[in-house]
Amino acid sequence: MNNIEITKELLSFIQDSPSMFHSIKTIRTYLDKDGFTYLPEGKVWTVEKGGKYYTIRNHSSVVAFKVGKELDDYHFQMTASHSDSPTYKVKSVPELTGQGEYLRLDVEAYGGMIDSTWFDRPLTVAGRVLVQTGNKVESKLLYIDKDILIIPNVAIHFNREINNGYSYNRQIDLCPLFSTGELKKGAFDQMVADELGVEVSQILAKDLFLVNRQKPVIWGLKDEFVSTPKLDDLQCAFVSLKAFLDSNNDHAVNVYACFDNEEVGSNTKQGAMSTFLYDVLQRVNGCLGKTADEYYQAVARSFLVSCDNAHAVHPNHPEKTDQVNCSYMNKGIVIKESANQKYTTDAFSRALFTGICNKAGVPVQTFANRSDVVGGSTLGNLSNTQVSVHAVDFGLPQLAMHSCYETAGIKDTGYAVESLTAFYNTNVKIDEAEGIIYE
Secondary structure, rough: OOHHHHHHHHHHHHHOOOHHHHHHHHHHHHHHHHOOOOOOOOOOOOOOOEEEEEEOOOOOOEEEEEEEOOOOOOOOEEEEEEEEEEEEEEEEEEEEEOOOOOEEEEEEEEEOOHEEEHOOOEEEEEEEEEEOOOOOHHHHEEOOOOOOOEEOOOOOOOOHHHHHOOOOOOOOOOOEEEEEOOOOOOHHHHHHHHHOHHHHHHHHEEEEEEEEEOOOOOEEOOOOOOOOOOOHHHHHHHHHHHHHOOOOOOOEEEEEEEEEEEHHOOOOOOOOOOHHHHHHHHHHHHOOOOOOOHHHHHHHEEEEEOOOOOOEOOOHHHHHOOOOOEEEOOEEEEOOOOOOOOOOOOHHHHHHHHHHHHOOOOOOEEOOOOOOOOOOOHHHHHHHOOOOOOEEEOOOOEEEOOOEEEEEEHHHHHHHHHHHHHHHOOEEEEEEOOOOEEE
């Protein structure tokens, strides 16, 4: 696989996805181009063997599925990633007036970001706006394609301790500068209305988020690295989508899921803890004429790859990671594990997925946190509260996770597509937790 070519497509995918709502629109573009049929949740579904379908929830989560032509070993082979990234959400009353004629935005944290990385960078806003036209309310995507904001640092002359460690106050320090006098209060909503071609009075509600406008780059003398906003988790959303589209499995139902709200706990109607995946699989089961008992049998034979990026060893702080259960950029995909079950991986799921990667010739690395460090969690074990299947936690090694500008290795995108394509193409036969047959 050409690393430069696939990385450029990844960067284009990320640039087209400035908010979770845009992420799903971008994914839908791929699905529509590949001939998938859209099935609205609120309509009757018709699903047939050999068909390709998808549905969405809240315009920020999507589940797509391809039904095998034979289904002689009826089960589900699934990947799950997430569409959101840590950022700041603009509050409903967006503007703060200050000393002089300063106009700032009132924002609050969405997820666990590294605050300091958001300073002194060109920013804009993106998301969705609910607009009323007559007796109808419509959801419209918004992306202001212009550098319109910045969060300025305080000069070192006024904050001599900044390099000795500084705790930012998000109500005070993280307010983006919008104008120094040319714009007056009300200008933000007017900007939104002008961009959408509506009147301010038509705007009923907004879900708008700050977006880092710094351009993504492939860098290094030998083009070893890629840096961009939103690698976590749009890199995994992209590679699992590419694998899903490039694969075929006539014996199973292949499923691609991309959920919203992982960064804030997943416990929303469109998050991994919601009934979204369960509802889709149940409807597929019913449309195929299967019984309730056949659904439970299928789930027992099913497998999920939870796709969310992993931590690479930091070049300046290797002591932050476990000495041997650690991963490096450009060295292959990562299987993540945790004794406290923050990740879904166990010996059975590791063996299953490692076997597929070995057969495909994809290098596999391992990540576990230091035993004296509490690590993060992801969506696999949360989705398992609704659809309980064997599952493995998968990721790509990256630096600066939850920075507004993250870094990964250029080879790993290709490794990920190859491993997940092999997973989708392989008819995985699970015998409880006793044995596995690859076909």
